[in-house]
Amino acid sequence: MESFPVPSLPEELLAEIFLRAPSLEDLARISMANNYCHDIISDPYFVRCVPLHRYPSFFLGFFTRDGFKPVQPPHPSASISNLLLTASDLSFSFLPFPGSWIVQDICDGRALLSRSHGSKGDQESIFMHLAVCDPLSRRYVLLPPLPDDLYTYVQDLCHNGFNYRCETFLVPRGECVVAETSFKVIWMARGHKKLLVLIFSSVVGKWHAVTSLDGQCIGKVISFSRRVHSRRSYAYGCFYWKMGEARKVLALDTRKMEFFFSNSPLGYLEYDCAVVEAGEGRLGIFALFHHMTGTRLHLYCTTKKKEAWSTDEWCLEKTIQLPPTAHDYRIMCATNGYLFMQYTQGSSYPSSKYGYILMGVKTFLFERFYETNRPSSFPTPYFGFPPSLSPPSI
Template sequence: MASPLSDIPDHLLAEIFLRLPDSEDLVRTSAACVSFHRLATDGSFLRRFRRLHAPPILGFLWAGGMFYPTLPPHPSAPAAHALNLAADFYFSFIPSHYRWTVQDIRDGRVLLEGDIEKDERPPVFKDLAVCDPLHRRYVLLPPPPHDLAASLEHPFPMGSEARCKAFLVPLGEEEVVAGVTTFRVILMANCKTSLAAFVFSSSTGQWEAAASKGWSDLALTEGDMAEMSWVHPFILRRHYAYGCFYWDWVEFGVQKLLLLDTRKMEFSIADLPPGEWNKEGGIAVVEAGEGRLGIFGFHGKTSFNLSYTIARNKGESPSQWEVEKTIPLDSGTGYRYFIRDATQSYLLFTRIDASSSLKDRLTGYFSMDVKTLQIQMVYEKQNYRLHETYPYINFPPSLLSSRRL
């Protein structure tokens, strides 16, 4: 008579569980018995599982508060549908006179900014909140202290063109596995002569000055400064890899990256790989493995063939690059592609019908696994709002520790 599964040694069970297709299967497996649950929730096992299985893409959250779940046949569609039914993406659980708008999403948590009343004078800093729409938990962030605001040199007031931008710092692998309740928010302020960054930590409940750099100290050429003198840095695309945030100026003709190292809390400038990058198609900075940066983008004037370039040397400012692969996205079907976002596991891009009389006729949202380069349709319905959405990836690692701060 065959031995029951419970008699299989733990190290063999772990190898079996690692080969489950996705995290939903692991959750169902952990509910089978006590020994399965103990193994499936072990920290070392979860770290191994996370390295092999990227977190699910559950949908896209519009800045104004509307969720577009991932659609079939994508494997995340059932979980996305369940999330859409259970979560409150209108944020009605936050009692406030504000109309909240989405600023960022990381690890299932949403960073919100409160819109000011029309008759009020725009402040330097707006009110911020971090929330978990699934469990209807939130934390209201205190305003930065007056001395931090006073330290800004020639700040721009908040207005139609925002001069401050807040975003969440991604959790590390160990933090995700541990289900930590803490989070960090970076607030960057663009001044006439400098950039400044402040950091809020939920563990201390306080803001701290983190980094400041004069524009003239960022090693830009006079030509670069002339090109970027009118460009607000926070309308640029933001990327994250190996503990650093990157912003690219490709759309404005400058082959540079603005870099913020969150470990040292320092600003610097890095060069893009040589070549003509398509400014309309966009680029994405990703983790290529072994501490090396990777860049997806379109070369030349077309947005059909996606190029993947990898740094040959490690570090946040590599100097040697090589083209790893060219991925054809169009076979004469009349579509154009645009990179919209990138996570530590996925590249996300949209497809436009180039033959349509409607310039922004979006016909699909796609994901590409950064490791396998496998492309999947995520959302196919035509919807203009998807241009202004944030990808919602993974469930919240834990409830926030309190409703209010």
């Protein structure tokens, strides 16, 4: 490490100055100035004080059923992704029954995983075994089974909700947290005209039902006739799902834990979409529009801020023509200020190649980061910080 003169300031004052660095890149450059600065910044107490919520996280790769796929050079995060591979256990071999877990979600440095050994239709299969872990610190929490009163509702869904679909995911930390290591998990199952939603809080340490559309307990299984089509999105404290046939969006407010429906501006052919934070408190919806002249990306925005927005008041704000060198574009998800998309190059298998790109939802800039010969059905993106600046999340 090249040495620069040691500043003649107390260590405590230097730490306060370093904490006000404009970016994490600046903080990294300061740590390389000399050993004295490096020791201050790498100290565990300093790391805990770094206001990571002020900085944008780095896209480091994504999980598939085949494991973790790091970003490839020349992507700017490739070096940090390599550090992550060295410092963490992304195969989750520290969990009980290693090799049997599937990544369901990644959020705030935590991974939500599931495994099941039951036959389809029983409670163990539909509910699964769940674990939340920190791959950097190797800490984990095995979530408890359902209490008897909630097990009855799961049993009812198994017996009467044929062709059910389960979805488990983490609730983003947000602004109001009890502790940096606290977390919430949502488990949702959709059967034939039925919806069952449960939530686990690490603070309380148990599962409970949340509130339904009509104010009654969703644990009683509400009527759910509309088919959910899109993968979930998250914006301004709410999860969103586009309904299949109707021009409706189902939303879950994670602060009140209440569901509501709102209108959607999307046309019949705009079925592949994602809800985003469009800036200035407005909601946005990106939607793919496939046409004989190529694939376009439409951005619709609300005309009011989120505190008082009406979903009847949408406007088409931007149209983006996607590169014609690829085809079969798909929106995989929207997270951390990016739209995550998959595309295909080539006209026939096995000569086709599949690539993945990120697009900033505010900058509209594209970043290609991975190419493969095998597509991934449900990739889960991993955003994080350099390992040296990542305190334990469990």
